[in-house]
Amino acid sequence: MIPPSFQYHAPGSVDDAVALLSQYGDEAKLLAGGHSLLPMMKLRFAEPEHLVDINNIESLKGIREDNGDIVIGAMTSENALINSALLQEKCPLLPEAARLIADPQVRNRGTIGGDIAHGDPANDHPAIMMALDATFTLVGPSGSRQVAATDFYLGTFYTALEADEILTEIGFAPQSPNTGASYHKLKRKTGDFATAAAAAVVEMSGETCKTARIALTNLGPTALRASDAEAVLAGQVITDDLIDQAAQKAMETCDPAEDLRGDAEYKTHMGGEMTRRAIRTAVKRAKG
């Protein structure tokens, strides 16, 4: 229940935050929403000597349009995503997914950046970001760089983010016309991590699927892009049978850990079922 001692820093700018990370390296952790970090510290699973609180850096918050793309500051809270009129209009997948994360209080503090950067395969945003073909802006001592969401996740709790870098922004194209998106998340109870979840973004042309992007949550060491499943749908007329085939392909992509949410067989089948439902809903929404 009681966290270990640490030195607390509350920089007012990204540069100051990066400087602190460079200085303290592995001994430092970022304090964003804190709702993954604090429970770990209270159970003494994490004992960072330095905490760098980035909640005061205003430039990290907010949702805006920039050159046709949507850009979201990493410190934007889940509730801000849910309440954003811009996102509801131009990328409804994101508020839909945010609503399924944790509970109302946690969503006031939990941030999209924290959810993305933690590297926890159970978090929801990684799969959403893959399905949106999003790009992350990482800022370090030598400047900023862009990494695609699909290249960001290297292993469980292991991402492309270096110890002295901060994720500052997330960018992606708004949902194109004739596109539908959906996130289906199976969980043991509300607020739980996914037993299995699937995001689908499907662009239609009449009854035919032009493009599909499908990504899976908590069904492997990282979020997974189900490209084989996407290939089944691309360019084809959507039928129930085809959706089922795509689901089968998604199941082949799954490599879930056995835990209290289920064994591998159950989770894999649920990955298939969530894929099925996500595609169906996305197609329906695309057709309006």
Added chain:
Amino acid sequence: MAKTQVSFNLNGAPVDVLVEPRELLIHVLREQLDQTGSHIGCETSHCGACTVDFNGESVKSCTLFAVQAQGAEVMTVEGLASNGELHPLQQAFMDEHGLQCGYCTPGMLMRSYRFLLENSDPSEIEIREGMSGNLCRCTGYQNIIKSIQKAATVINEAGRDEAKTA
């Protein structure tokens, strides 16, 4: 570990505390500031018994360091009543038997206080979803929901009455 001074507004009055960075807001509220209304029911941020209003949002005070409250507006259950008059939610919880042991009650009140400000005419499903961050073991929630519905009605009627006389 060296202590640092933190100043914030608690229930409308300024307070100053001297804390280690690791001290959780819930502990500082309960022990340094003697506001024992907010409770602790777990250490994994699930139960919501510690919920307070923090800069206009419902937040679990067990998952915030006190140092993060610098300059913040914090309201706990002790600040719900104003000028000796109970908040409609407090009255409604008593009217509708929305509490038994009372342990989850401050968290329920503080969360529903903000919830009704965000959604003044909620459906039952919206109430259930809005309150999903607060656990209760005694009531089965049914009367808590009735209490919130009752308070919403009272608040809205008072709002209409005020509008009429304005």
Added chain:
Amino acid sequence: MAATAESLERKDKLEGIGCARKRKEDPRFIQGKGTYIDDIKLPGMVYGALVRSPHAHARIKSINKEKALALPGVITVLTADDLKPLSLHWMPTLGSDVQAVLADEKVGFQMQEVAMVIAEERYIAADGVELVEVEYEELPAIVDPHKSMDADAPIIREDLVGKDEVGHGKRLHDNHIFTWEAGDKDSTDAVFDSAEVTVKEEILNPRVHPCPLETCGCVGSFDKVKGQLTVYMTSQNPHLVRTVLAMLSGLPESKIRVVTNDIGGGFGNKVPVYPGYVVAIVASIVLGRPVKWIESRIENISTTGFARDYHGIGELAADKNGRIKALRFNVLADHGAFNSHVSATKWPAGLFSICTGSYDIPTAHVRVDAVYTNKAPGGVAYRCSLRVTEAVYLIERMIDILAQKLDIDKAEIRRRNFVQPDQFPYNTSLGWTVDSGNYEPALDKVLKAVDYEGLRKEQAEKRANGELMGIGISTFTEIVGAGPTKACDILGIGLFDSCEIRVNPTGSAIARMGTQTQGQGHETTYAQIIATELGIPSEQVQVEEGDTDKAPYGAGTWGSRSTPVGAAAVAKAARKIRDKARKIAAHLLEVSEDDLEWDIDQFKVKGVPDQARTMKEIAMAAYSNVPDGMENGLEAVDYYDPPNFTFPFGAYVCVVDIDPKTGEIKVRRFYALDDCGTRINDMIIDGQVHGGLTEAFAVAMGQLVDFDEDGNLLGNSLMDYFLPTTVETPHWETDYTVTPSPHHPLGAKGVAESPHVGGIPCFSNAVIDALSHLGVTHVDMPHTAHRIWKKLHELGASK
């Protein structure tokens, strides 16, 4: 006398029995002014935190306190060696066993208490815990109770080697605790041997935990000058704790005070005396400073009294019409490493033998074999009425299984077996005398309310369509109100309860009882009883419990005993006062007592109604104008020894829909009819039913305290231990009938555990009913989506 408008008004003003009045205790809770254990702050108070074993079974090779003691702010570190000179390293349990207060040379379950760090501040105590170095030699652990009595099983309780008995009869193995039987084995076996139909099923009541929202804790405070020990504690039974502390500490009981204030939920979790309490209290005596110990949620789930872990084999013998002729239940009971749960001396398996339920079963035999395993101690807890949850689960499941075998409707088979109204008082074949019951009308009412026939039709249609829908029925009788002192005791102390009432000159009253509310509303319901008995408005009756310096002795609140036993004492104490009041009234009115009749709040002269004295007037007279030879004052104490238990009953129906693609279960409807006899406050009763049903839902659908094969706990935080939120919890419909208890002064029976006892099998029956057309007769709880899907997948029905 017909009720007039005037008399109704007087009655309403009292807000007595039958009035759904608001609760008197609420104002402090809704303003955050309750006093729970962690709110207690005493001058000079220090904090204790426990060092716990990471291993389920291990020898302790060494404990090094050096680093911890060197941490500034750490005052001391206590281990078993420090408690030995006081003979306090072991303590007696409420189950007639002994339990290590701090592990003495070995540990028997993961997270067992090994040492306590006492420090100036809570945060430092936690840091201190990390610095205590304990060296362990791991031993093989027994996790499966079926292996406890293997010939080559490791011995868990080396302290008991050579001991023939642990309080309940001969032991057959070092890991055996007791074997308890009831009924007639020979005649039962004979009936089974010649029966037309038999059914047999393995039925598990999995290990779960009551998990009240507030964890356990205490503040021990010893006044060296007065030699007085005060303990603030989360306890459902403060007097029993005081007596145990006197036995442990050697202090005279008159120098010990236990105070409970407000408790954030009990559900049986706060009955036992836990090691953390004992060490904190010892530390407070040794240090001469108050010591606070509050456990974390993980500690609570992992080490305090769990519930159930009953591995049963259920058997029924019947004729081809479904009429049950005999019952045979055998249970393997996993008690963990110590037999710590509350046990009346003659009833180590609690009231399990109520398992003939609401049915007329001519012969029965039950046997419970209890064993030790390398898990936390416990067994009786969680709204169980002392193993009644296990008993009712078995019979309600078995009768469904019998119905399925014979293809008889599940409601109809119950009708064919109910104890009939003219059979009461009914002697069960396992030795209970059920004083009253009226089962069929309750079932009829419920089935009508849910349109049972319509539901069965709908189910048939859905099945034809490949959809899964289930209807669960539970018609339970349970046994509460422990209990008659000739039948049961705890550590030798009878299970009576008590009430002391004192009426003030100006007409208000204060009353104290030996029970202890943890949210059940005693401050209101007891006041309502006194209001009706004495004609004093309940608003003017102050009710207090939980301070052993003030309250008369009682066994506390568990097993739904407050209404059957406590409320009886309240009524009888009030009636003693009313008897005295009658004499005073006669004196004031200058008539004989026989000329008076009691009317709501006053004594009236028969035939001359304007010649009356209210209780308020009589109260003043008690202090100013009493008849010759009478003492002043208006008070009474009653110690009530119940002549019998009480037998609340109910009929519940649950409708579920199951998604075969995911295994998810949706509770569509739950209709609960309870008969708790005389109803004191409908609003409070409904609240208890909602709460008990929600806990039943949690048990049936998702709760499990589980271990890997090495005895490591799996899922012992709220991340995994299933506490339903507002979203999962179904809507509850409540109803009632009233069949008063013939022996209770108010006809009341108690209700708070019934929804849990009756609810769990109702959910289970519904889920299994949804799968019965696929040939499924039983699936164990918890009915998680995962487990249900696996079952469906196995049957080829998961699409």
